[in-house]
Amino acid sequence: MGLVKPARQIASLSVDFLVIGAGIAGLACAIALRRVGHRVVVLEKHDSITKATGGCRMPPNLSKILFHWGLEKELRKISLKSQGIALNLFETGELLGEHIWDEELLRESRGEFVFAHHADLRQLLYDTALSCGATIHLNTTVAAVEPEACRVRLSTGEVLEADVIVGADGPSGLSRQLFDQGESVHRMNMYSATIPKELIVQDEDLSFVYDGILRSMFAWFGDGRSVLGFPAGGKADFALFIYCPKDGNEGSWEEIAPLSAMQEVLETAEPRLKKLGKLAQSPTCIAFKEVPDLDDWVHESGPLVLVGEAANPLPPGSIQEAALAIEDGAVLGKLFSHLHSRSQIRSLLYAFHEIRHDRCSRVTKKEIGDIQFMCLPPGDYQQMRDDVMRAKRDAGKDVLDSDADTGEEEEKGKGVGSAEWAEIVDVFGYDAEDDADNWWVMWGLLRERAREDVDIAPCNVMTEQVVEFEQALAVVDSEA
Ligand SMILES: Cc1cc2nc3c(=O)[nH]c(=O)nc-3n(C[C@H](O)[C@H](O)[C@H](O)COP(=O)(O)OP(=O)(O)OC[C@H]3O[C@@H](n4cnc5c(N)ncnc54)[C@H](O)[C@@H]3O)c2cc1C
Structure with missing residues (x-):
């Protein structure tokens, strides 16, 4: 198994997975599926996966999965632990307050909040996937996906078949285009860039980013724009994500x-931000598009499932961008650890959608809300946001703590209060693998028993009885 710990539950039937895309989602799926004994081939159009890009924030719900897979030591080598966040105003630089992550909460979440370079996380997943036996073909472009025949056609004309195709080719990949996507709305742009640490520490106006709350994260709230900054792992270069109105520069x-x-x-930013902007190198600019939820992540005509941003695009630079992709891999692996007959495949893919859809949709709404919150235009809401934080700052409290402590009224969505903090706890505390295990105990075993009753011959489609049973369960689910 190379770098990873083998899973406790291994599938009694091994099948072939073709994963399109060696991004975070595709590589996480490859590792998770190999851990439970399946054969995995990953197809990536680029000839290398180590393109140096920007920073990547990894919340506890992500790191706990990598820890569980046995990658704690490797993750620590490429990352820095975050201890808290400092919130400032974009235009004036006023410090609205600070928040130190609650050690107890992090302990309970069994993860850590860490920062790294995106390229280093991807390299770690790539090395791990190879070490546990996945086959990865770089420089291999998928030109067509045929879910009904469960095969893909490469740009070279070669055809590859499998038992399951995993569409991990991102928000604008071919896989997502096979689903009814609806209209997306281009909200803003986001610039991502990094600044070498040695340039920052030479400037006494900027060296604060490496003192204060040790290895902190910084946010600047502005009128229609905002900035996030954090020291990424490795050499601790400073990563910037800058949200702004659409300006025609969006690429990839x-x-x-x-x-x-x-x-x-x-x-229009405070002087320190302007200085950081002057030192930044090689920015990228990505559109932040709000997209309607897909009704299904499993293709109606064959075993093609969408994962990562192909299934659920997030605003670029979101805290949960890489985390949801890795959670997807973890859940897919857990579900397919129970495979003993090909007749289960479709049912397990639907289970994947069932488990992941609500979680991803809820988290994405929160991420979009957070960006809007940071970019509020001048007005009552912005005033209230700033005043609530100032009150906590002046009372010597953590800005994201419960309002109950300061006697303020909690106004969900308008202020920063216990509701906001409860949401953070919910998102960080989530355990994707536990969720998949719970689904199996509550529903999977029930479906297995129904399956035994209807005596299914191994085949790639569900029998009518199982379809009826699934529909009956869906009614029970929706009434519950
Ligand atoms: C090159 C790159 C750099 C990034 N840098 C950052 C960063 O610095 N910070 C950050 O927060 N987020 C970054 N992201 C975004 C982040 O990885 C994703 O938002 C998130 O992790 C979910 O990833 P994903 O695997 O679902 O999709 P993606 O990251 O979009 O990965 C999709 C993969 O599929 C491949 N692919 C697409 N079409 C085909 C095809 N037809 N045939 C074969 N392969 C195909 C793509 O080349 C890509 O490798 C980056 C993404 C990419 C692709």
Whole structure:
């Protein structure tokens, strides 16, 4: 098993998975499926996976999965532990308050909040996937996906078949295009860039990013724009995510955007941010699009399942961007650890959608809400946001703590209060693998018993009786 710990439950039937895309989601699926004994081939159009890009925030719900897979030591080598966040105003630099992550909460979550370079996380997953026996073909572009025949056609004309196709090719990949996507709305742009640590520490106005709350994260709230900054792992270079109005420069994570355009966004910013913008290198500019939820993540005509951002695109730079992708892999692996007959495949793919859809949708709404909250235009809400934080700061409290302590009224969605904190606890405390195990105990075993009753011959489609049973369960679920 190379770098990873083998899973406790191994599938009694091994099948073939074709994973399209060696991003975070595709590689996480490859590791999770190999851990439970399946054969996995990953197809990636680029000839390398180590393109240096920006920073990546890894919340406890992500790190706990990697710890569980046995990658704690490897993750620590590439990451820095975050201890808290400092919240400032974009235009004036006023410190609205600080929040130190609650040690007890983090202990209970069994994870840690860490920062790394995106490329280092991807490299770790790539090395791990290879070490546990996944086959990864780089420089291999999928030109067509045929779910009904469970095969893909490469740009070279070669055809590859499998028992399951995992569409991990991102928000604008081919797999998602096979589903009814609806209209997306382009809300804002986000610039991502990094600054070498040695340039920052030479400037006494900027060296604060490496003191204060040790290895902290910084947010600057502005009028229609906001900035997040944090020291990424490795050499602790400082990563910036800058949200701003659409400006026509949006490309992808792989294309360099004009530095001058990014610096223009910081024209109205406090002097320290402007200075950081001047030192930044090779920015990328990605559109933040709000997309309607897909009704299904499993194709109606064959065993093609969407994962990661192909299933559920998030705003670029979100805390949960990489985390949801790794949770997807963890859940898929757990579910397919119970495979003993091909007739279960479709049912397990639907279970994946059932488990993941609500979680991803809830988390995505929160991520979008957080960006809007940081970019509030001047007005009553912005005033209330700032005043609530100032009151906590002046009372010597952590800004994200419960309002009950300061006697303020909790106003969900308008202020920063216990509801906000409860949401953070819910998101960070979530354990994807436990959720998949719970689903299996509550529903999977029940379905197994029904399956035994209807005596299914091993085949790739569900029998009518099982379809009826699944529909009956769906009615029970929706009434519950
Ligand atoms: C190159 C790159 C750099 C990134 N850098 C950062 C960063 O610095 N910070 C950050 O927070 N987020 C970054 N992201 C975004 C982040 O990885 C994702 O938002 C999140 O982790 C979910 O990833 P995903 O695997 O679902 O999708 P993606 O990350 O979009 O991965 C999809 C993969 O599929 C491959 N692919 C697409 N179409 C095909 C095809 N037809 N055939 C074969 N392969 C195909 C792509 O090349 C890509 O490797 C980056 C993404 C990419 C692709």
